[in-house]
Amino acid sequence: MNWLKNKLFLETLLGRLLLGLFMLVGVMSYNTMVRENYPDLEIPQALVTTSWPGASPEQVEKEVTKPLEDEIRNLKGLKTYSSGSYNSYSVIAVEFDADMPMSDAMQRLRAKIDTAESQFPSTDIEKPEIEEMSVSESPVISWVLHGDVDDLILTDMAKQVEARLESIPSVKKVNLGGLREKSLHIRLKPNKLRALGISPLTVRDCLQAANQDMAWGQFEGEESTFNLYLEGRFDSPEKVRQLPIVRLDDNRPVRLGEIAEVSLRLDKEKSRTFFSLKGSEYTRGVTLDVVKRPGADTIAVIAETERLVAELIASNTWPRALELISVTDDRELIEQSFDDIYSSMLQATLLVFIILMILLSWREALIAGLALPVTMLATLAIMAGMGYSFNSMIMIGMVLALGMLVDVFILVMEGMHEGLFVRKESFNKAAINTVKTFALPAFAGQLTTILAMVPMMMVGGIDGKFIRILPITITVALLVSLLIAFIICIPLSRYMLEKAADGGKELLMDKISQRYRGQLTDWLLNSPLKSKKHAAGYVVGAFGMFMLSMVIAGKLPVMMYQESDDRKIGVSIELPPQATLDQAQAVAKKVGTYLREQPWIEKNIAYIGAKTPVATGTLKEALLPNEAWNQLGFTVILVSKNDRDRLSFEYLDEMRSGIDQAISDEAGLRVHLTHVGGRPSGEDPIQIELTGPDYDELMAISAEVRQALSEQPGAVGVRDNLGASLREIRFHLKAEKLNFYGISESTVAQQIRIAMEEDEFGSFKMEGIQDDPDIRISMQWPSRGNEMGGPQHISEIRLLRVIADDGRSIALSDIADFEIIETPRVFVHSASLRAVTVQSRAEGRTAADIVAGILPELEKMQSGWPEGYTFTIGGENAQSSESFGSMGIAFIIAVVMIFILLTLMFNSMMQPVIILFIVPLAIMGTFIGYLYFNVPVTFSALVGCISLAGIAVNNGIVLVETMNNHLASGMSVKVAAARGAADRLRPVISTSLTTILGLIPLALSDPQWYSLCLAIIFGLMASTVVAMFIVPALYLLLTKSVNPASEIKVS
């Protein structure tokens, strides 16, 4: 035992070794850990995409989405699922419980999908693809390829760069924007077909039959063998043009070139992208947004893409006129956010160090101060070992832990100080005494904090997973600090303290506390401890204050997350549904001019005909259409935080009105800004989900709800997830007519499909391993002239004709009736029900308030809706009630666990009650402080409150223990209570002060952490002050007087 004591606390060898080890692994982890801004949580969620070329949204909904949903519904561990059914494809977003292992979830999902697949009605439906999704799918770096070259070259090079970038293992995908794909276009001339009586299906069949490569087996000769190979695939447009389609009566062949225009050209323009750097003019280019795989190191991914790009540009084949530059780069953002937290960490350390200087002698302060970075490094190493990335949450956790863990060092150093200089013991004796005296209280004190943290680790959901890193980091840091304090600091302080001469000098802190100690004792004895009645009066008063604070808490604004600064802002503008790309471009020009002129905007990318990737990062958004001619998006990157006056979200209002001004002469636009700002899900905080059987009705209801929501103050950017509806011409074939003409429904359908779309039928062979362009068959439309695309006029529908087998051409209007209706662009399901979500941001007012404001109206409206239409409040409210609820449970568990620990420690049931009484008083402080400083209650505020419970009881433990000691030494309960409180004034204040000061820099650095830090700061302040008289008062009330006779007057 002694040997162990020697080894652990007296000899420096183990301490030195550990110190070296911690430093080494810490520095190594610091250099090698994956760095990211927000932790890339592994939330098991996936997108299931199934394509069915040519099917209508309604068809897809019924025949693909529904069977899939029916299977997915029964998945174990499923949290939510929703779907979008489009023209030609279906997307289902599946989210599992956040704590389910990814691989397990995917396996289950895959199995279910395989079952559903067997129920698909048509063989044309392709196999569903499952794509794992990260919480945020925002690109980590965006490259732009631009230059004065031919569009075809641009397309080719963009494809090449894409392929190269996607070859990086950590890159999930590269999204190309503003690119026109290249295909071999066969544009049939409708009047030629009709004049010659050739059906487009004949053309298609001829083409497909001819476009084949096939191995014909092997020919084995006596001396040599040959492979036989049919090389039939088209490799030049001329070959396609020469393909005979039919032979007329006079033996004349009709070749494809006669009835169609064949050319290898760019596809229909779907979107354009432009970028502007530092207020420069917009340049057109192709964007390549690199999305990393979940869990990959952002900075490494960026570095790798940069290396590849440099390599590409240096290669001989790179066209000189082309430039490839990066426009947005998350590394910058990460580094900046790290710098911010780093600086608050540094400030916190400095502040704590200054406090140490006041509390301890410079030598002891130096030891404690040096122990701090070592603790941080060791914590980091352990976190790395647990598989975490180096993200800002860990940094925050360490900053939070800083103020708490320094208490241990103070405790240990004070013990040494007392032993060496007050009791004048030898170093070894002082060390052993310190360990003996303080090991248990220090451990107990840290343990209560850890116990408060543990239930928080159990909170589920995305938020739980997101916030979990904090308690884990704090727990690790606290445990590490214990280890370092006793095994490193004590033995190694030998070098600093053993031969110190000036140790006996009285410290500043001692002088101050000496002065107030007496006063406090007197006051305590005269006022709260005068009699049990007095004591009870104080307790009741404090409890009354607590009740008052609860009333206040009920009125405080509540929100899930406080927004934080985010340099990336997404602007989405939706034009009227019939808008063209050119109209979108015109609007983009106006908005772009405004954005370009703002000095606080560093750069921006304009996406014309598509949404900005910032707005499509979440699972819910991924379901919605993000490429359409009426969409327009900007990714705006603000200048760095230090170069602008305000926080990013404070510019939103200005930006909104600026954009509004810029487009004041444009009708029918909807503008929406996306600011993710630290919220883990990135979704709009207000979401009202409407479900019902019919979309017509749903759209009308949605319009009504949108109107009501936009009348709520604070609800900004009200929209629904369906967007503007599309007009649909719905045909009904007349069976008798079809029969008369001898033409089948499928023939009609396929012919019209070819006429309207540009479907792909096989591919065209390119040299080498280049991507083979698709062969697309389409029809020339009168209103389009030489451009590609479908009909523009509603009347053109009446020109649609099909060609019967005998060559007759029949007007579609002759064999089909049609009606015009409006349908949504996409059919969205939420949990298998047709749904529309009306959503908005909350600015200047919390989401909860806005929802509370609209709820009565919604209920009133609902009574007017037909049977079967209901609304549910989703978004932050649903999320916060769930998360807040689980935090409440965590809080109760924490208190119970602390109670059990204290009961064991004090061997009493009453004393823990005294100590735990501090917890509500601390929380009272938090809420009253919130009231004064206008702080909303957020999820992280609750985290703060729970942590607070763990920290605040520490003061109580110290006080009660001292009182018990005094009582044991023969004092009366009253005197013991008063003396106990007064004696511990100094350590109580000093530990609270370090914790509070350690948090202040973080509180001021970013609004996101404001509420968390303030919860602890206010709570600790209140609990420190109140504990000084409430604990003695309770002690008096709840402690059985051991020897009431021996009341000794205090000198």
Added chain:
Amino acid sequence: MNKKYLLTGIGALVIAFGVYRFAQLTTPDVGVMEPPPARVEVQVMKPASVSSWAFAEGTAEALRKSFLNFEQSGKVVYIGEMADNSQVREGVRVFGPSEDVRKGQLLAQIDNRESVADVRSLEARLQSARERKKEAEAGRTRAENDLSQARSDYDRTSKIYQKGVVSREEFERANTDLKNAEAGLASAESSLQAAIAESKSIAADLNRSTVSLEKTSLFAPFDGVITSMNILEDNYYYPPAGATSSKEREVSSAIVVVDDSLYEVRLEVPELSFTGIEEGQTVYLAHDDQALYQAEKNGFTRGEFVKGTVWSVSPSISLQSRSLQVKVRTEGDASAIRDGMFVQAWIATAEKQNVLTLPWQTLSFRNGVPFVYVVTPENTVEMRWVDLGLQGLDSAEVLEGVYEGEKVVIRGQHLLTPGSKVEVLGAKQ
């Protein structure tokens, strides 16, 4: 004690501030926020014209089309020539007969040597017959002379005989001579008649042969364009047998001449889209819809199209195709279409002037029923269901729902619900 007051004062202030903040929290936000008005573009309803169309297609054929054929077989020996000495061919313009020219342009001839030889031999025979006629005429003259000689001889002899100067024998001889001469005249007369008859018959033969010589040539029947030449010089030609359809005749006729100034298009119009097509309606024809689209935009003032009118409308539905036949004849310049072209026809079935119209994109639909938003003087919108009448290419007639002078939202209506506030954008057209 100042300190105490100070502390009390500060405490009171703090509490007062707390009460104020609490009061702030508990007073609910009042009222509703006025959402910003939606920006819209409007169209002020005023009378305009709208026309509805029926669409059909058919093959254009020239109204006058001549399939020229030789009436007999033979070798083609001559192909007509143009002014520049080039042979006539498809696409050249040829002239037909006119006031002063009895026959049109000679286009081709087949071998006529046999007929020529016939004519020649007949001519030779006619010549000899005519010679013979002359001879017979001479013979008759001679016989007449002989007769008069014989008559005068007889008269003299008879006088002398009665006087008895000559012998009875002499008298008898003279008498015989007279009778011989009379018979000689008669015979000369008949041989003349024979010669005349022969000559006539040969002339008739000759005439016949000449006619058949004409049948070996082809002449342009009217001003037009040659659309088909199925003969070559020195090739043998057989007249076609049993060609009935235009298509067959087109390929079998020696030469096809077409009058390209006037076409007829036969349209098969399905019974459903038939309603409204009447004789005399204007029809626009072009080889594809695109040309018609472009022309429609400029009100059919220019472009690659041909104007025509409905010439006839068959009242019965064809059993084969369940369609009605509508014939359209072109008017004026028909150069944009060609004979045999498959053309698209847009028939202006109805046109209304001075009616309220709405562009298609203005209309929204719910359950297939169209509606629009009308801006009220208070700058809010009102939803109106509308009844549509005539449906034009890009606008439709409004029968009911909106009235003249009202402002109808034409852009931005997707943002509106009944009662929404709007801001009407003015300047933009």
